[in-house]
Amino acid sequence: MKSLTLAHDIFRGEYVLDNWSKRKLIASISATKVILENKERLNVDINDDWTYASLNKENLISVLKEIELLTKLSCFNNSDGIEVLKTMKDSDFDKFINIINSSVNSNDIISYCKELRVTANVDGKMYDYTTKYGVLDVPVSIINPTIDNTIIDSFNGESGTEITIKEFLNLSDEYGYKLKYYGQEVNSESHAIGELINFLITGNKNRIVLGDSLINPAFTNDNNLIKYDIAISNPSFMMKIDKNTLSKDIYGRFKYGLTNNSDWVVVSHILSTIKDTGKAAVLLPIGALFRGGAEERIRKSIINEDLIEAVIRIPGSVLSYTNIVTCWVIFNKDKEEDRKGKIQFIDLTDYVESIDRRNNTISKEGVNDAVKAYKKMQENSISFFLGMKKIEEKQYDLNAFDYIKSEKLIESVSHINMTELCRVAQIRRGVQVNKGKLDALNTGSERTHYLISIGNIVDGKIVFEESNKIRIERKWEGVYEVKKGDLLVTSKGTQFKVALVDKDMKGIVSANLFIVRAYEDKYIPEVLKYYLESELGQSLVEGIIKGTAIKSISHKDIEKLSVPDIDIKVQEKVVKKIRKSNEEYNKRLEEAKRIYNEEQKDIKKALNLIN
CATH class of the missing domain: 3.40.50.150 (Vaccinia Virus protein VP39)
Structure with a gap:
């Protein structure tokens, strides 16, 4: 069967109608077919049938008005749509009726109601707010x-729950009246569709109410x-x-x-x-x-x-x-x-x-x-x-x-002695600076410190430019300033990042980062960074990230983050391996880049792209 949404194509161009009036007209005309072919079950006392109503515009408009009078359904109250229908070309009217005849099965109310809800996606654009x-x-x-x-x-929305319940109960259209379903909806457009669906399923006209x-x-x-x-x-x-x-x-x-x-x-x-x-x-x-x-x-x-x-x-x-x-x-x-x-x-x-x-x-x-x-x-x-x-x-x-x-x-790694991060490091959230203050601090000749934010952390390193420098307030000194050996950990954002301050610098940390300063007798910063970036560390961090649209980690939760309790002497041996591994990796990376560049030159020479 064709889709009822194809009816939207009839209204492109010369027929000026807002999206809701267009959708309401499609709903009321297609529902007219269903109502006329189920009028005994729905208790609609009307003499006309669909063959008569679909014969021409005049007949259809007359039937639409009569159904509105008999049922008081909101979808049939559409003066703008009726006016457009009056001006519709006969060829377009015939196309419209053919789409309805090929997409609407009056003996399958649920399929029609589902099709009706799909028309929320007006013109194929993303207007679909219905629940799957x-x-x-x-x-x-x-x-x-x-x-x-x-x-x-x-x-109630558009009675999606009612459709789902009718299907769940395997309730035939003949016994739809037995469904004791009620709904209220504040949005007038959703209410109109939901009211119509309830009527077609149960034959009731007043169980879906408009209101908050x-x-x-x-x-x-x-x-x-x-x-x-x-x-x-x-x-x-x-x-x-x-x-x-x-x-x-x-x-x-x-x-x-x-x-x-x-x-x-x-x-x-x-x-x-x-x-x-x-x-x-x-x-x-x-x-x-x-x-x-x-x-x-x-x-x-x-x-x-x-x-x-x-x-x-x-x-x-x-x-x-x-x-x-x-x-x-x-x-x-x-x-x-x-x-x-x-x-x-x-x-x-x-x-x-x-x-x-x-x-x-x-x-x-x-x-x-x-x-x-x-x-x-x-x-x-x-x-x-x-x-x-x-x-x-x-x-x-x-x-x-x-x-x-x-x-x-944590239970799966019970062989590892764990402790809380706050027991091995001092943790402080960075300074909150609003845009107005930041603009003021970003001017003048006394800009001495880099403001380090999430964007300055790239591949585990801190990257900044002169434009990142600001003047700092005296009360920030020693509180939000970074020291060599500090770890900077994101407190907000879509990605969890960790960077090591590997040299002395004048930097102030913004509020979307934590300063994690390991106690010298408890943890070597590089070892702690390695753990936080490991699969185990990342998995445990995921467990403390909160939020949906904006993800964040609270100060309390990062303090309680589980970290391995490793003897400092063991760490001293491990950090040598970490450093050596990183050095070898960087050497191999540089060598791979050199080889790649040489190969690219050879290719370009072969293609005569360079002298």
């Missing part, structure tokens, strides 16, 4: 809903929230919160407190919408698992109430609208006895499957392995459990995937 079905399969398969469950998505579920939840009864068996949501991440408004909430949703961004406020709302025996799943950015402050306090309260059953990591490459790593957090207000007091962690990082050149999703194997690990409470290469005591030790940091990996790595 493989990602939605994970919480639906884990929670395992039944046809008797009531289900809500307070951040945080500010004004739609599903209430006598000033109480209606409670559901299951809630599954993929909300926008880190939305700004109107704390003043939410502090006046009459539904008691925010007993854990409020934060400036939305992630755990959304969780609080969703937990308030499920019954005492209910389950919920919320897709959160990985940063929500470990951020401090008010978010940590909310997270701590929810963890202490033992409401979190599982955390499932989703790789960043599977969401078309963001590259950040996310996680499904599964909540259960009525845990089974053998799940109480612990949380299961499942990592689906290695289960990415390509859909096409630009899009990825979670593979079926990944979904199946996650469900198997969950149902059988397995501990294996992708799944492990942590008890409350361990989580408390980690200050309620739920990004356990990295620190557990580090701990397992």
Whole structure:
């Protein structure tokens, strides 16, 4: 079958219509075919059929208006689209109808609804903000809903969760009305598509409501929230919160407190919408698992109430609208006895499957392995459990995937005596200098020190120019100045870098670097650098890197980084080997360059490119 997105080609050039009106027109006309060919099931009392409606523009416009009157569906309220339809050439109209006839199967509602969501990718550009079905399969398969469950998505989007649930239940179109699914969506465009999809599946016209579920939840009864068996949501991440408004909430949703961004406020709302025996799943950015402050306090309260059953990591490459790593957090207000007091962690990082050149999703194997690990409470290469005591030790940091990996790595090298970095070296973060101050310090004749930043570290060496020199403030002297033998380690950025200060210089270190000054009786700097750049060192560093968009290492975490506790006399022997190896490597590199250059000359002579 052809794709419904081909209909966008009809509107290129002479038909001026904004992207949303264009998409809405495609949705309403294609849905008209589905509605007219399912009007008994959808209880739409209209005499006309699709053959009549698709005969000409006048008939179609009349039918569109009648369906709008009968259903009140938002997608059919499109005066701009109707005006363009009136002016459409007969040849273009026929093309439009042919595309719909070849891409819309009215006897396969799910396939049509999926096709409808694909039209979010207007004109083939990257407007696709819908969530891939493989990602939605994970919480639906884990929670395992039944046809008797009531289900809500307070951040409904375009009803992708509803489509996934209908498929999971293997529910035929004839029995779609049995699905007890409700949703609220703040974006009017997403709401219109989601409302239409819900109508086509269930025949209901009022279960997908337009509005902000945080500010004004739609599903209430006598000033109480209606409670559901299951809630599954993929909300926008880190939305700004109107704390003043939410502090006046009459539904008691925010007993854990409020934060400036939305992630755990959304969780609080969703937990308030499920019954005492209910389950919920919320897709959160990985940063929500470990951020401090008010978010940590909310997270701590929810963890202490033992409401979190599982955390499932989703790789960043599977969401078309963001590259950040996310996680499904599964909540259960009525845990089974053998799940109480612990949380299961499942990592689906290695289960990415390509859909096409630009899009990825979670593979079926990944979904199946996650469900198997969950149902059988397995501990294996992708799944492990942590008890409350361990989580408390980690200050309620739920990004356990990295620190557990580090701990397992340390266990695997138990034959090595390890100590903390702070016991063998002094560690100090560089000076924070804003752009205004930097501009002021970068002028005048008293520029005595180089300002060393991440960009000055290249292949383990410090590289700078005269333009890097600045004037320094007296209070920086001896505090942020480097000394020969110091290691400079990145505290922020996409790459972890280490450089050795191998000569005396006047340099000041910026805040995106740590100065690591080894104690002379504990560590030789070159040996410490070798370890930090080794596979083991790099793996342990990965375990303390935090952040999604901006990766960083905290001062506290680098202080506790595990390093081998090596006798200084052993280090004195090893450093000689390191130096000799580096010298030999550099000699071989220079010799290889010399040979390569000679060969290039011979080639050019053979081609008569040089005299």
